[in-house]
Amino acid sequence: MYKLELFPFGFHRLSPNKIVAISESGDYIFLTQEELYLLVHQPSKLNNELLADLKSKYFLGEINQPGLTRLLASRIAEKKETILSGPSLHIIVTTLQCTHSCRYCQVSRSLDDKGFSMPIELLDKVCETIFESPSQTLAVEFQGGDPLLRFDLLKHAIERINIINKIEKRNVRFIVASTLHQLNDEMCAFFKNNNVILSTSLDGPKGIHNSNRIHYGNDSYEFTVKGLDMARRKIGYDSVSALMTTTRQSLQSPEDVVDEYVTQGFNEIFLRPLSLYGFALRNPTKISYSVKEFTDFYRRAFDRILFWNNKGIQIREVTASIILNKILSTFDAGYVDLQNPSGFGLAVLVYNYDGYIYPSDEARMLTETGDNSLRLGKIGDSLNSILSSNLAKRIIKSSLAKFIPGCMDCAFNKYCGPDPINAFSQFGFMEAPAFWTKHCIINTWMFEFFFALLEKNEPEFIALANAWAKPNHLH
């Protein structure tokens, strides 16, 4: 009476007798080898409890049942919301000027260099183009260099966007990525009045931070912390978040890095691996490391984060939140980096000081190494022409997980997506098989790592994981 047809699914072995199976809806279940065998070959022999679980998670059922088919379609559509609702993250690179020469930085220019800031006419066009996106939520993020070095441009853009938004009535968020060294009272007042959030880099305690982030006077750390304090006092305690970039120097001290964040009172930390472009390529052996070295670092850092959470300090790790959101939540958190097809150029656009629009941060950094091929169009082009450009189509085509070698057989392809820009920068072509790219190797490890933790089913971790998995607007 009840047909037991097998629905498409993927699976990944966590250990010899422990498998995680993931269905088209992104629901998952842990199976033993025998259960997997029965599921595929003799589902009628499965016990009722497991059968019900598998049916409720879209592994088995009657294909084309009206209700469940419609439900499955909504689940899949919800996962695509970030890329289907129009570009929601708009990064504006106002200037490349910066007082730092960070070892891994791809782009910074010294204060003397001319011609590395965006002309006002172009900035005005950017502000208008942003509203061509149909997305109700618009996150506008200012990057550089250090945007505070051209505070005039920042102020101009924010004020202009606010004026346009009086009519558009979208949900607009402003973020400024900066070292905070130039922060002063006038800037704080302006940021406070316009609900601007600051994002800064804190690579760890003073020693690690200063050795990565080269600054005349060797005092990057001191001034960043000073800026942090000022922002907290004058704008608001939660007005600043921080992220770190892992270099060889950080690898030995994951606990110190995490402890620094706890000491500075942050409620979140973003542990990010190194991307090797630009200036970082010049020092490959000094600061770079293997994937295994990064994942060992991450494992220790994550343990330390759990340690603090157990003591009652609520500090959340952002990479973990992205991965756990994919696995545990029905609603996508909207991080553009892990979408299928790629969010680059679809969910995020980068408007560069050089007058061109790029699909991602990495893409505009490649330009600084001399490669101009990743330009979607010119600032001033309509959003429609940008989104339907040849490059945009190529990015989409080379990131549809179901068709990319490696992705199409990967169990995690309901959550993940290839990074064609990473592929391009590592191998020179976007269509490189995903499993060659660092992006894939690291994310595969992440999914394995978190599924192994979920499989242990420890109540404290499950509660924490679910809290972190909530998409931001529900936090």
Place this chain on the structure above:
Amino acid sequence: MLQTYCDSININNDVIFRLSSIDSLPNSWRPNINVAVKVSNLDELKKFINLKNAGLSNLLLLTSENYIFSLADNIAKILDTENTLEEDDVISFIHKFNELRILYRRSDMHHTVFLTNHCNSNCLMCSQPPTKSPDLWLIDEAILIAEHINQSPNTIGFTGGEPLLLGDKLPFILNHYFNLHPNSALQVLTNGRLFSQDKLTERIFSELNSSVNWQIPLYGHADFIHDYVVQTYKAFDQTIYGILALQEHHQSIQIRTVLIKPVLDNLPKIAEFITRNLPFVCEVALMVCEPTGFALANKELCRVDLREWHDKIINAVEILVRGNLGVVIMNAPLCVLPSELWVHAHQSISDWKRVYTNICDDCKVKSQCSGLFASYKASWLPSIINPIN
């Protein structure tokens, strides 16, 4: 529903009327409805007769006093010796049996309007077992109830049987209530299965003018489990389709479930299913089984001791709260629930069905407790009842 017997003279058919005191009559009387006036003494009787002579033709006399009953001549009159009726009651007088049925009582916390006795499912624990006899009179009665309710209540619940069996008449009735009682929230208890018929759904929503909260039961996270509880093949898939159709029409939805054994076995998984697949619903209601109707015939599945299921209930509520869904627990006496869940408990047993035991006299939280179904006396308690101190 509450009913009582009476004596009557000069009333030759069934009548629905609103009960009013003589003093409230100026506020209560309307030309298009029937009003029974409570007369307790000669003074009031004189006033009543004057009103009748002045031309108020839709008045009945209702009294609990024998002498008044025998005095008034040539008028339609009812003798209610039980004297349990209240001001603004909407009452149905059944001529054949000299019976008074209270269809609506203002002082009740919950108001239910029955739209049909027919159903397209056959749930194991159904407290209102369906019949096959013709029941279109319930529709006329529902319309009359709407007209005879005096002060609009906060909420009005519509149930059956299965209200969707009314087809186009359902939006007609709901609109009628909305027009007469625009400040009352309307709730419809339905299995949602007929919303899997697109044409019916379109017709209903093209006609419906009022906002409605749809309360839909789900008894499992997989078809064979839910279908078993409702004893109908394909019910689960139709209900799911129906819920999605309601969402498409921007309707407010409550998912409810009844805490019988097959449901309790899977409660956390049902919670997980709702959180993952139906996150747009307003709330989830966990209901203690009313020990009446079909539940009596399916005792081995319906009779549970809730204390044995605390872990599963707590786990399920945790999952729902984590998924940002509101949770209400209904029909559960507080002593039977773990105290951490008291915040979700609602006093939901309809007044005419609610009782307490002798043990409850010593209980400090009796006034906040939902009490017990009166039917427990002939069947079973949800668990051991203990006063809280």
